């Protein structure tokens with residue numbers, strides 16, 4: 031592209047009218063390319079074909095959990111706890127990198143829970159106490175009690191620290207999406223859940239813009255609740271799209287343990303370049319929805335995070351090959367089904383290693399066809 | 409007749425109890441110590457409800473993980489499986505899988521209730537104020553995965569009622585517990601296709617146990633046909649009662665509610681157990697007054713779903729609020 035073709039044009043003998051037409055054609059072609067591959071050019075990042083990544087959370091090291099307990103009893107101070115958090119990020123990032131992960135996260139070391147963490151950092155929420163999610167498992171369900179407002183950057187510091195400790199070109203930052211925050215909160219203030227969700231979308235959008243300013247290249251919005259009220263999907267999708275407004279970096283959307291047939295009807299309406307979905311858990315049923323991806327990418331869930339038995343690399347490579355019958359390899363990222371935090375740490379690590387080994391099997395086949403790299407797309 | 413107040417279902421498990429249960433499961437607490445913690449919180453719960461003047465209530469259901477567990481672990485032919493979403497809530501239950509014909513050797517739940525009843529008696533609470541809570545036949549059948557050709561949905565409902573519910577009612581009646589709360593969100597939120605069978609089952613239960621009061625607790629929605637069906641059943645048999653979720657009902661439902669009251673007991677749910685927002689008397693009272701004059705039998709005010717969807721602190725506030733509403737309403741009725 032570029033100078034070569036201009037030179038060729040220069041050697042042709044054509045009239046001004048034609049030149050203008052050609053220039054207009056050329057400019058619009060370049061603009062089209064920029065729009066479609068725009069972030070590629072801006073970000074300038076190449077990745078190995080089938081980039082491996084995580085969904086977000088990783089088991090907290092035992093000693094970090096111990097430190098948190100000591101801190102909650104007042105036996106260590108904030109400074110010591112913060113140091114422990116940072117050290118744990120160093121460790122889990124290194125662990126992901128050693129396992130061969132191309133795009134690591136900080137394991138969400140700082141976050142106890144995906145909604146609670148954001149609600150604590152947005153003005154207008156309050157906590158009354160835990161409610162049950164299942165069995166003897168509870169979470170601090172937040173309540174919206176006044177107009178929500180953006181207080182200060184929520185996860186930018188986390189990103190900056192992750193960036194400083196990872197040696198990979200791209201790292202992933204995760205953010206809980208507006209619909210899931212609204213669905214998992216009590217609403218005492220807004221007239222409707224819809225109104226609340228749109229208000230949250232503005233806040234999340236602002237946070238993503240802050241992340242972009244700080245240099246982040248890849249943000250994943252987590253919306254596990256998205257398909258739970260099918261009658262709300264139309265406006266929920268509009269609200270989620272609000273978070274992408276004015277954002278130039280790569281945005282993924284993670285939706286897990288959900289109705290993918292329903293979700294796939296909205297693939298082309300959702301302004302995200304990647305959908306990170308859980309497939310291992312459902313035995314790769316519903317892979318057919320990948321045929322509806324259009325020009326989007328799939329973050330293919332290939333290891334089950336609720337099962338302690340470790341998959342073998344062939345299981346992973348077969349899953350990728352199956353996905354390749356629907357999607358070009360350049361549009362496949364490989365990841366676990368969901369966050370790994372509920373697994374014992376050794377198992378989480380082994381699952382990542384297996385995931386990478388399985389990916390390498392497919393990469394070898396692709397290499398023989400000359401397919402070696404892909405490009406980070408926005 | 410003054411309106412009464414009712415609590416039903418699972419009360420939010422207090423933090424201290426949740427902590428004790430996880431200590432017990434990781435082997436850091438003995439069964440005896442855990443029992444003492446259960447007793448302490450059950451006693452605290454009964455004191456609260458008695459203190460607030462509730463006319464009838466559950467035992468808090470502190471030993472329950474959800475409306476199906478531990479009940480289903482005592483049913484032969486049923487396997488306790490993975491987690492499944494409970495209707496449209498961010499709340500999950502262990503799903504029953506029906507693998508063969510079911511059997512039920514002992515009334516596990518009413519035996520569990522005996523422990524609570526002795527605490528209640530010590531506090532001067534008679535067993536007839538405490539209810540036994542179970543998943544209703546329709547709700548059990550629609551949330552179970554029936555993997556055997558021995559049953560279809562209807563025959564499973566009947567067998568579950570005859571084997572499990574009957575055995576539990578017998579067990580409860582022996583202890584003086586007469587109020588049997590059958591939780592039936594499925595009637596409120598699902599279609600009407602099986603309602604005839606549901607009605608037959610409820611009427612059979614009521615006929616078989618004339619001394620018991622069989623309550624269908626419907627929530628997460630308002631199903632006009634379901635309510636109408638229970639009105640008829642309750643008019644035919646005086647020992648059938650039903651709770652109607654007026655929080656989730658359309659405004660127009662208030663107009664028809666007057667006609668939907670049977671001669672058995674009715675519970676009108678006016679408190680939303682899925683929001684921390686407090687209800688206002690001035691929003692609810694005018695609607696209630698339209699209905700009250702038309703009703704002669706036992707009428708309870710209550711909350712819709714179990715209170716466990718709320719943090720405990722808010723559940724307490726809502727229980728107090730409901731009591732204040734009832735007092736105000738009764739005063740006004742007396743004056744007029």
Ligand SMILES: [Zn+2]
Pocket residue numbers: 085254284285286367368369
């Ligand atoms: Zn997930």
